[in-house]
Amino acid sequence: MFDSRHLSWWNLLVVTLVVLATPTTWAGEGPFFITYTHQMEEPGNLEVASKDVIGKPGNGNRFLGDATEFEYGVKGWWTTEVYLDGQATGRESALFTGYRWENRFRVISHEHWINPVLYLEFENINGADKSLLEVVNHDGKDDVTGPNSETRSEKKREIEAKLILGSYYRGWTIAENFIAEKNVRHEPYEFGYAVGISRPLALAAKPDRCNFCPENLQMGVELYGGLGTHDAFGFRGTSHYVAPTVAWTLANGTTFQVSPTFGVTDASAHFLLRFCVSYEITQFGRTVERAFRGHGARP
Amino acid sequence: MKSWRIVIGCCLLTATSARVGSLLQQAPSEVADKRNPLQGSDKARRAGAKLYARECAPCHGPKREGIGKAPPLNRADVYRASPGTLYWVLRNGSLHRGMPSFAHLPEPERWEIITFLHEVEETPVAR
Numbered sequence: 343m344f345d346s347r348h349l350s351w352w353n354l355l356v357v358t359l360v361v362l363a364t365p366t367t368w369a370g371e372g373p374f375f376i377t378y379t380h381q382m383e384e385p386g387n388l389e390v391a392s393k394d395v396i397g398k399p400g401n402g403n404r405f406l407g408d409a410t411e412f413e414y415g416v417k418g419w420w421t422t423e424v425y426l427d428g429q430a431t432g433r434e435s436a437l438f439t440g441y442r443w444e445n446r447f448r449v450i451s452h453e454h455w456i457n458p459v460l461y462l463e464f465e466n467i468n469g470a471d472k473s474l475l476e477v478v479n480h481d482g483k484d485d486v487t488g489p490n491s492e493t494r495s496e497k498k499r500e501i502e503a504k505l506i507l508g509s510y511y512r513g514w515t516i517a518e519n520f521i522a523e524k525n526v527r528h529e530p531y532e533f534g535y536a537v538g539i540s541r542p543l544a545l546a547a548k549p550d551r552c553n554f555c556p557e558n559l560q561m562g563v564e565l566y567g568g569l570g571t572h573d574a575f576g577f578r579g580t581s582h583y584v585a586p587t588v589a590w591t592l593a594n595g596t597t598f599q600v601s602p603t604f605g606v607t608d609a610s611a612h613f614l615l616r617f618c619v620s621y622e623i624t625q626f627g628r629t630v631e632r633a634f635r636g637h638g639a640r641p
Numbered sequence: 642m643k644s645w646r647i648v649i650g651c652c653l654l655t656a657t658s659a660r661v662g663s664l665l666q667q668a669p670s671e672v673a674d675k676r677n678p679l680q681g682s683d684k685a686r687r688a689g690a691k692l693y694a695r696e697c698a699p700c701h702g703p704k705r706e707g708i709g710k711a712p713p714l715n716r717a718d719v720y721r722a723s724p725g726t727l728y729w730v731l732r733n734g735s736l737h738r739g740m741p742s743f744a745h746l747p748e749p750e751r752w753e754i755i756t757f758l759h760e761v762e763e764t765p766v767a768r
Contacts, residue, residue, distance in 0.1 A: 381742075381744075382736075382741065387699075417736070417737075418734065418740065418741055419737070451735070512748075545747035545748065545749045546750060546753065547688040547749075547750050547753055548691075549687035549691060551691060595695075625700065628709065
């Protein structure tokens with residue numbers, strides 16, 4: 343266990359230097375923004391990502407929603423993530439809107455045709471949150487048009503569960519998510535879905551290190567939306583989106599993703615542009631452990 | 642009561658021996674016949690070296706020497722393992738031993754890694 347007595351600037355400096363010198367690996371979750379696949383973070387790896395969305399709802403101000411993600415592989419079957427959310431709205435303000443803590447558990451070892459993963463999340467955000475990481479119930483364009491001065495006072499403490507189903511077939515990644523969300527204080531159970539399919543442009547790697555190899559590019563499409571509540575289940579009045587996605591991974595492991603997102607119902611925001619930059623640090627846990635152990639052993 | 646103890650003891654013994662045994666030994670026998678379609682390809686070996694450096698070296702070491710709990714891969718039973726067995730290990734991993742599944746890699750990339758792993762001599766690993 344970590345001993346707080348050993349914490350010092352020396353430790354932090356060592357960790358920072360070692361992390362910067364640590365080789366990276368590739369994030370392999372495909373080009374999706376909303377849909378989860380059954381792929382888990384490798385044990386000990388830390389992925390840092392900034393997921394952003396830009397939108398301009400019809401009668402609201404242009405906004406930028408951001409979710410900064412820290413994803414860590416605790417075990418082969420357990421991945422945990424923390425998101426820090428914030429947003430900036432034109433002619434209004436910029437603010438921190440809350441955090442999310444999510445955990446994914448792979449329930450069956452070995453690969454099968456369909457691979458289930460259970461997802462549990464606690465989120466503590468306010469009504470001004472515009473990261474739009476999932477769509478449930480009747481979420482839609484009206485949720486991102488309210489002024490920050492009013493919406494920031496609304497507290498949302500919610501538990502969210504997902505059943506993630508994922509498959510790989512001849513280079514294609516296929517994933518389906520079923521979402522159930524519940525405010526811990528009141529409100530009904532809310533439901534949503536997300537499905538996605540993607541494929542790299544080439545299935546075999548080239549021998550040379552390259553930035554523009556076709557294997558570094560993945561393309562796909564996502565479809566997601568709300569399904570109402572337990573007493574008003576269905577598509578009526580809900581918002582749904584279709585979003586082509588592209589991911590490009592550089593040879594150094596940095597991944598860029600972009601996804602123009604189109605609302606397909608009246609309740610949906612008409613257009614959103616999502617983009618993401620992510621970087622994966624391999625064996626981060628081992629590096630930190632070594633740094634602290636090494637310093638602690640000194641006389 | 643006694644029979645329950647025997648059953649529990651057998652389960653514990655099985656679980657313990659499964660953890661101690663090599664991951665290669667867990668592969669079902671029927672996968673051993675699977676052939677590597679890229680076997681002998683120099684291009685595949687070099688691509689495999691690149692993929693090894695990216696996907697495997699952080700745990701197993703740049704020279705396949707093994708680091709910590711991750712076993713070395715420059716050992717005889719890996720060289721001698723059938724391509725199908727290595728393919729099965731790469732595809733499934735072992736969630737409880739910390740070996741991730743590499744099923745997210747397309748099939749040709751997994752065969753490229755296996756082509757590289759079957760090289761007996763020390764091969765410079767691309768960074």
